[in-house]
Amino acid sequence: xxxxxxxxxxxxxxxxLLNAGLGLARELxxxxxxxxxxxxxxxxxxxxxxxxxxxxxxxxxxxQPLEDYVPVIVDVARQKNPDIFLISATPRxxxxxxxxxxxxxxxxxxxxxxxxxxxxxSLVMERLMFGGAxxxxxxxxxxxxxxxxxxxxxxPAVPLANREGEIIELxxxxxxxxxxxxxKPRVQESVDITEARVVVAIGRxxxxxxxxxxxxxxxxxxGGELGCTRPIAEELHWLPENRYLGISGQKIKPxxxxxxxxxxxxxxxxxxxxxKVICAINKDENAPIFEAAxxxxxxxxxxxxxxxxxxxxxxxxx
Amino acid sequence: xxxxxxxxKWVKDExxxxxxxxxxxxxxxxxxxxxxxYDRNAIEEAVRMQExxxxxxxxxxxxxxxxxxxxxxxxxxxxxEAYFINDPSFAELEPAQTAAILAAVIKGRLEYDLIIxxxxxxxxxxxQVGPRLAELLGIPCATYVNKLALExxxxxxxxxxxDGIEKISxxxxxxxxxxxxxxTPRLPGLKQVLAAGKKPVHNIGLKDLGLTCExxxxxxxxxAATMERxxxxxxxxxxxxxxxxxxxxxxxxxx
Numbered sequence: 232x233x234x235x236x237x238x239x240x241x242x243x244x245x246x247x248l249l250n251a252g253l254g255l256a257r258e259l260x261x262x263x264x265x266x267x268x269x270x271x272x273x274x275x276x277x278x279x280x281x282x283x284x285x286x287x288x289x290x291x292x293x294x295q296p297l298e299d300y301v302p303v304i305v306d307v308a309r310q311k312n313p314d315i316f317l318i319s320a321t322p323r324x325x326x327x328x329x330x331x332x333x334x335x336x337x338x339x340x341x342x343x344x345x346x347x348x349x350x351x352x353s354l355v356m357e358r359l360m361f362g363g364a365x366x367x368x369x370x371x372x373x374x375x376x377x378x379x380x381x382x383x384x385x386x387p388a389v390p391l392a393n394r395e396g397e398i399i400e401l402x403x404x405x406x407x408x409x410x411x412x413x414x415k416p417r418v419q420e421s422v423d424i425t426e427a428r429v430v431v432a433i434g435r436x437x438x439x440x441x442x443x444x445x446x447x448x449x450x451x452x453x454g455g456e457l458g459c460t461r462p463i464a465e466e467l468h469w470l471p472e473n474r475y476l477g478i479s480g481q482k483i484k485p486x487x488x489x490x491x492x493x494x495x496x497x498x499x500x501x502x503x504x505x506x507k508v509i510c511a512i513n514k515d516e517n518a519p520i521f522e523a524a525x526x527x528x529x530x531x532x533x534x535x536x537x538x539x540x541x542x543x544x545x546x547x548x549x
Numbered sequence: 550x551x552x553x554x555x556x557x558k559w560v561k562d563e564x565x566x567x568x569x570x571x572x573x574x575x576x577x578x579x580x581x582x583x584x585x586x587y588d589r590n591a592i593e594e595a596v597r598m599q600e601x602x603x604x605x606x607x608x609x610x611x612x613x614x615x616x617x618x619x620x621x622x623x624x625x626x627x628x629x630e631a632y633f634i635n636d637p638s639f640a641e642l643e644p645a646q647t648a649a650i651l652a653a654v655i656k657g658r659l660e661y662d663l664i665i666x667x668x669x670x671x672x673x674x675x676x677q678v679g680p681r682l683a684e685l686l687g688i689p690c691a692t693y694v695n696k697l698a699l700e701x702x703x704x705x706x707x708x709x710x711x712d713g714i715e716k717i718s719x720x721x722x723x724x725x726x727x728x729x730x731x732x733t734p735r736l737p738g739l740k741q742v743l744a745a746g747k748k749p750v751h752n753i754g755l756k757d758l759g760l761t762c763e764x765x766x767x768x769x770x771x772x773a774a775t776m777e778r779x780x781x782x783x784x785x786x787x788x789x790x791x792x793x794x795x796x797x798x799x800x801x802x803x804x
Binding site: 296321322323325326329330332333334336337338339340341342355359360361362363364365366367368369370371372373382407408409410411412413414415416417428429453454465478479486487497500501504507508509510516521522523524525526527528529530531534535538539542543546547 | 561563564566568575643644645648668671672673674675676677679680681683684685689690691692693705708709710711712713714715716717718719720729730764765766767768769770771772773774776778779780781782783784785787789790791793794795796797798800801802803804
């Protein structure tokens with residue numbers, strides 16, 4: 232067995248997985264191996280942050296997708312037999328993990344949010360199912376035990392003193408059947424909603440697009456950013472898609488979440504469940520959001536929001 | 550003309566799940582079932598492609614015998630025939646097993662150019678069956694697709710990823726998993742529902758597959774997701790709003 236392996240699409244995600252991997256490796260008395268994609272500098276960083284070995288993946292041609300690394304990673308996994316293999320649950324990461332698991336003929340826990348070792352030193356993984364209504368606990372019966380981990384589940388590993396490790400270069404993969412025609416990077420918004428301390432979310436209770444103004448004022452006074460439910464972004468297109476919160480959208484951990492006209496479907500709640508305080512405004516007293524809220528205000532948002540904005544202005548002297 | 554296979558799963562409707570808050574047990578005996586939400590987009594996309602280019606659409610599902618109820622619903626959405634792979638042991642399959650069963654059926658029996666799956670199922674949402682199936686069939690795949698276009702012997706797709714859009718081109722045969730925003734699934738009318746009852750269904754059992762589905766991922770528990778929340782209620786009056794703001798200040802979450 233060759234310890235705990237981690238693969239992240241980008242630096243930050245790799246460091247988060249390293250942190251999780253280091254904890255598991257310590258308990259198991261084994262080593263940690265990370266993959267670095269095309270970048271010697273990253274490989275060195277991962278060693279400084281705790282990796283014992285780094286596999287440096289060779290460069291891809293511009294028209295090669297990241298998924299072309301799958302056969303290379305599978306080959307080295309077959310040779311080395313890792314005990315645990317953690318992969319970052321970005322879209323590409325999830326596809327690669329599923330394909331690696333299929334080729335190795337092993338089980339894979341998807342989007343696991345908690346990891347621990349049981350008394351047999353088997354990896355116990357927790358993940359959400361039924362749209363976030365339930366927590367499923369799974370254990371892999373095959374090796375490597377594989378899991379994908381959503382970004383930001385763990386804190387990133389930090390540089391340690393006097394670190395030494397081995398960097399092993401892997402060959403560049405041959406071109407597969409898939410060709411990349413074009414990459415259109417997402418236009419970087421000035422704010423990242425996952426970093427906001429206060430998020431005010433809009434739901435279908437908001438009747439017209441121009442009413443967003445009203446909610447924006449509340450967000451401004453509270454020092455927050457606007458978020459929304461899936462239909463607001465994907466059906467009505469009132470806000471950009473990277474503002475919708477939920478199990479398949481953004482998952483946020485703000486100090487304060489205020490849901491305005493949000494009914495509280497379980498898929499949305501899954502995206503906000505880690506908020507420190509949840510406040511909800513809805514005229515339907517039976518709306519499920521109130522079950523998930525610390526402070527529920529039952530009332531017409533068109534009356535409540537201006538009052539709340541004024542009151543916040545008064546106490547915050549804004 | 551593309552021969553298309555679309556795969557779907559018959560799942561418990563999570564909206565019907567009741568929870569016993571003290572024991573965290575789920576009450577599942579009175580839940581309704583549905584075609585997994587994302588799979589409706591997969592079926593719709595297959596049917597739209599057929600409407601545009603001709604060819605054929607076959608729906609394939611794996612499940613326990615009770616999933617028979619799903620066939621009329623699936624076929625009323627446009628596919629002309631269905632493969633129903635069922636066995637009492639198929640009630641709680643893990644993604645690796647579902648993919649292996651689908652692969653075994655497709656390999657020996659079906660000719661195809663394109664397989665369309667949903668991005669994940671609305672019960673497990675493991676998002677593994679599509680890419681695993683592609684690997685088992687040895688065909689290229691594209692996940693998280695929200696646009697697809699047939700171009701001769703290739704398919705060009707747009708993937709919606711966390712860092713932007715990636716346009717890729719795959720030779721056929723290929724597999725794609727589609728996102729819900731790719732289309733709005735049609736609502737079948739009475740005529741479609743009646744016609745669905747007359748469409749052919751091929752029943753395939755476990756013994757026809759010559760396959761053992763070993764468990765690789767063992768579910769050791771399913772409990773309701775709990776959230777410790779105070780659940781305090783307030784009205785819309787000035788006094789109540791003031792109380793909420795005071796509480797938020799005390800919590801230190803606004804400043």
